[in-house]
Amino acid sequence: MRDGVTCPALIVHCVSCHTFQSTMAHNHHHDSESYHGDPLDTPSPTEERESDEIEEQKHFQKVLMALAFYRRHSLIMNNRRRHDYNLISQHHKKLLPDYLQKVDQVDKLIEENALVLKEIVKASGIFSETEVQASIMNNRGKKPPVSPSDMDKVRSTLKQFVRDWSKEGEPERQAAYEPILNELESIYKNMPLEERGQVRVLVPGAGLGRLAFEICNRGFSCQGNEFSFYMLFSSNFILNRVSAPEEFSIYPFIHSFSNIRDSEQQLAPIKIPDVLPSSLPPTADFSMVAGDFVEVYGDNDKSEGQWDVVATCFFIDTAKNIIRYLEVIHKILKPGGSWINIGPLLYHFENTPGENSIELSLAEVKEIAEKIGFTITNEKTIPSTYTSNPNSMLKYVYECSFWKATKK
Amino acid sequence: MRDGVTCPALIVHCVSCHTFQSTMAHNHHHDSESYHGDPLDTPSPTEERESDEIEEQKHFQKVLMALAFYRRHSLIMNNRRRHDYNLISQHHKKLLPDYLQKVDQVDKLIEENALVLKEIVKASGIFSETEVQASIMNNRGKKPPVSPSDMDKVRSTLKQFVRDWSKEGEPERQAAYEPILNELESIYKNMPLEERGQVRVLVPGAGLGRLAFEICNRGFSCQGNEFSFYMLFSSNFILNRVSAPEEFSIYPFIHSFSNIRDSEQQLAPIKIPDVLPSSLPPTADFSMVAGDFVEVYGDNDKSEGQWDVVATCFFIDTAKNIIRYLEVIHKILKPGGSWINIGPLLYHFENTPGENSIELSLAEVKEIAEKIGFTITNEKTIPSTYTSNPNSMLKYVYECSFWKATKK
Numbered sequence: 001m002r003d004g005v006t007c008p009a010l011i012v013h014c015v016s017c018h019t020f021q022s023t024m025a026h027n028h029h030h031d032s033e034s035y036h037g038d039p040l041d042t043p044s045p046t047e048e049r050e051s052d053e054i055e056e057q058k059h060f061q062k063v064l065m066a067l068a069f070y071r072r073h074s075l076i077m078n079n080r081r082r083h084d085y086n087l088i089s090q091h092h093k094k095l096l097p098d099y100l101q102k103v104d105q106v107d108k109l110i111e112e113n114a115l116v117l118k119e120i121v122k123a124s125g126i127f128s129e130t131e132v133q134a135s136i137m138n139n140r141g142k143k144p145p146v147s148p149s150d151m152d153k154v155r156s157t158l159k160q161f162v163r164d165w166s167k168e169g170e171p172e173r174q175a176a177y178e179p180i181l182n183e184l185e186s187i188y189k190n191m192p193l194e195e196r197g198q199v200r201v202l203v204p205g206a207g208l209g210r211l212a213f214e215i216c217n218r219g220f221s222c223q224g225n226e227f228s229f230y231m232l233f234s235s236n237f238i239l240n241r242v243s244a245p246e247e248f249s250i251y252p253f254i255h256s257f258s259n260i261r262d263s264e265q266q267l268a269p270i271k272i273p274d275v276l277p278s279s280l281p282p283t284a285d286f287s288m289v290a291g292d293f294v295e296v297y298g299d300n301d302k303s304e305g306q307w308d309v310v311a312t313c314f315f316i317d318t319a320k321n322i323i324r325y326l327e328v329i330h331k332i333l334k335p336g337g338s339w340i341n342i343g344p345l346l347y348h349f350e351n352t353p354g355e356n357s358i359e360l361s362l363a364e365v366k367e368i369a370e371k372i373g374f375t376i377t378n379e380k381t382i383p384s385t386y387t388s389n390p391n392s393m394l395k396y397v398y399e400c401s402f403w404k405a406t407k408k
Numbered sequence: 409m410r411d412g413v414t415c416p417a418l419i420v421h422c423v424s425c426h427t428f429q430s431t432m433a434h435n436h437h438h439d440s441e442s443y444h445g446d447p448l449d450t451p452s453p454t455e456e457r458e459s460d461e462i463e464e465q466k467h468f469q470k471v472l473m474a475l476a477f478y479r480r481h482s483l484i485m486n487n488r489r490r491h492d493y494n495l496i497s498q499h500h501k502k503l504l505p506d507y508l509q510k511v512d513q514v515d516k517l518i519e520e521n522a523l524v525l526k527e528i529v530k531a532s533g534i535f536s537e538t539e540v541q542a543s544i545m546n547n548r549g550k551k552p553p554v555s556p557s558d559m560d561k562v563r564s565t566l567k568q569f570v571r572d573w574s575k576e577g578e579p580e581r582q583a584a585y586e587p588i589l590n591e592l593e594s595i596y597k598n599m600p601l602e603e604r605g606q607v608r609v610l611v612p613g614a615g616l617g618r619l620a621f622e623i624c625n626r627g628f629s630c631q632g633n634e635f636s637f638y639m640l641f642s643s644n645f646i647l648n649r650v651s652a653p654e655e656f657s658i659y660p661f662i663h664s665f666s667n668i669r670d671s672e673q674q675l676a677p678i679k680i681p682d683v684l685p686s687s688l689p690p691t692a693d694f695s696m697v698a699g700d701f702v703e704v705y706g707d708n709d710k711s712e713g714q715w716d717v718v719a720t721c722f723f724i725d726t727a728k729n730i731i732r733y734l735e736v737i738h739k740i741l742k743p744g745g746s747w748i749n750i751g752p753l754l755y756h757f758e759n760t761p762g763e764n765s766i767e768l769s770l771a772e773v774k775e776i777a778e779k780i781g782f783t784i785t786n787e788k789t790i791p792s793t794y795t796s797n798p799n800s801m802l803k804y805v806y807e808c809s810f811w812k813a814t815k816k
Contacts (some may be wrong), residue, residue: 358504
């Protein structure tokens with residue numbers, strides 16, 4: 001990162017200096033399932049910091065292990081298909097002569113995915129290949145030390161690469177990122193490109209960083225903030241370790257055989273990245289910051305009034321208490337600054353055991369935003385999928401709510 | 409049922425005689441989660457019949473208990489919202505002054521849903537109200553004797569009523585049922601309405617019976633076949649126990665607060681049924697048969713060549729081995745008979761622990777259908793949701809495959 005960031009969080013990676021640091025300057029846990037936090041709005045006391053850092057390290061390790069164990073877990077899941085095929089009658093087998101060939105092919109593509117995940121682990125610089133290999137060897141013959149939900153997250157991570165860094169993800173980016181970029185262009189239409197580097201845009205929930213990258217690509221300075229280590233490790237890899245477009249091939253749609261039109265499509269590679277992430281205008285700053293949005297930006301006064309624009313894309317429903325998100329966005333914006341939002345309201349913590357969650361309707365969210373001190377304009381509904389297989393017979397279509405809100 | 413059915417299964421309910429029988433003439437288990445069957449294609453031996461019947465009774469009871477415990481379970485889930493609201497700051501509470509009122513209103517609507525579910529249990533005629541009340545009293549203060557997945561199924565059952573028997577379900581029925589009805593009309597366009605009663609149409613996976621009812625409504629004789637007791641009890645209720653259109657109000661979208669545009673919409677009643685199910689042409693037979701499709705129609709020779717049309721709607725992916733479904737459909741059709749299909753390929757048993765599952769691509773399904781002895785024509789792709797909240801910000805859109813296949 002080129003400019004001084006006024007938050008206490010770790011800078012996880014930076015296009016210019018290519019560093020990835022594991023030290024956390026603040027206390028929190030990453031990824032929802034390991035977060036058993038204090039009641040809403042109550043910060044953890046300082047004396048808990050040390051044990052929090054140990055927890056943090058454990059969680060680091062857990063995520064890296066999940067990435068490392070993807071191969072073994074996926075091969076076991078795929079082997080179930082061989083087992084089930086062997087149980088059908090000879091007559092049925094004759095009707096399906098190529099089935100096992102397809103299952104074998106999926107094994108090979110799991111290995112290909114595993115190679116990319118290995119690069120992600122390697123790029124983190126936290127564990128050596130020897131350490132990862134040692135852990136895999138130690139667990140040989142045992143149940144892998146990762147949960148099915150960890151494995152879900154690894155598979156979702158592969159799909160995030162499609163959304164953010166492949167040509168197949170273009171329709172999703174057109175639907176969800178373009179409206180934000182157009183709004184930015186419209187706000188700063190009278191500002192020459194070379195001056196735009198002074199405009200500071202924050203993207204909470206930055207995922208694999210494409211939206212933040214595109215904002216920078218249009219000349220603005222942009223900081224992405226992300227909570228999930230799956231996303232942080234993966235964005236570090238794609239932003240800092242890739243040297244050519246389409247350098248890697250992934251196969252994100254081989255794990256389920258449901259809703260597939262034809263196998264050839266299903267088994268085809270997705271090439272990443274579609275563009276080289278290191279090509280950015282020299283006047284714009286680009287950085288990624290690890291940590292929980294409220295803890296990084298809300299819990300310190302230095303963040304106040306620091307940002308010209310906050311752009312949230314499929315983010316606000318990750319809150320346990322969305323009012324707190326709205327307040328922090330309002331606080332960190334400069335007077336007259338803009339909050340641009342697009343996304344649904346799929347509250348991530350609704351009905352999560354042990355978690356608190358406040359779920360508001362769209363009407364309630366907008367009403368509270370006005371009460372907090374925003375003026376909402378430019379409202380639209382924009383349908384969009386999210387990390388979808390473009391060839392699947394099933395699509396989750398979000399009727400996203402879009403708006404620009406100006407800090408009064 | 410008016411005509412003699414050539415299968416060994418129980419007739420569960422009948423518009424003309426209004427009976428509901430609990431005796432099973434065949435051995436199987438209902439609902440996926442309790443089915444731990446033999447390897448595919450291997451029928452259970454006859455000596456296991458008695459213990460199977462006990463299992464069947466237990467499962468009956470389990471489903472009825474889930475319907476009965478919906479109220480208590482849902483009130484507990486909703487109470488979590490009060491708890492979480494109480495944990496937010498006074499300042500936030502002031503921003504959300506009506507929140508607890510909404511939570512109270514949801515409690516009332518849970519009670520309304522529970523009244524309808526009570527009618528369903530009562531209509532089954534299996535347990536008396538006293539027995540159900542006794543079981544609820546016995547479990548007071550204990551964890552309800554039902555699993556979260558049972559409760560999911562009860563909530564899904566409420567949504568099935570929207571799809572099949574409400575005006576809000578009209579768009580889904582237009583998308584999924586109309587193409588089948590149009591195809592039937594096209595095949596029998598030269599046959600006068602009064603003769604159509606001779607045409608025998610089978611609807612496997614009939615759910616709450618609307619498609620089968622609409623087929624009858626166009627003069628054809630139609631038998632619905634259904635495996636799930638949730639659906640069987642509920643279709644018995646709606647087909648045989650309702651005396652006026654819009655007699656009951658249900659509230660199927662109160663259980664999740666995610667992706668809600670405004671609370672008023674969310675809390676509005678869905679009135680069922682939109683039409684009175686007992687109004688059918690006198691020349692057409694209408695019946696519903698309980699049981700697994702392969703066991704009821706595949707495992708006995710009397711079913712062979714008995715049906716003019718088999719209409720499958722969101723059904724073929726419920727198979728553990730879809731080839732077996734295709735073979736049975738082929739076997740029970742008369743020569744030259746038609747199989748009309750619409751739906752996706754969301755294989756219900758993919759990755760279900762302890763279950764075998766063969767998942768084929770659409771191309772493979774069609775190839776095998778041709779090999780078995782079908783000629784596929786009239787292919788289209790039709791997008792449709794399934795038991796969707798029409799006002800939700802998230803829709804699962806299936807790109808359904810439609811075809812007519814003629815038995816060679």
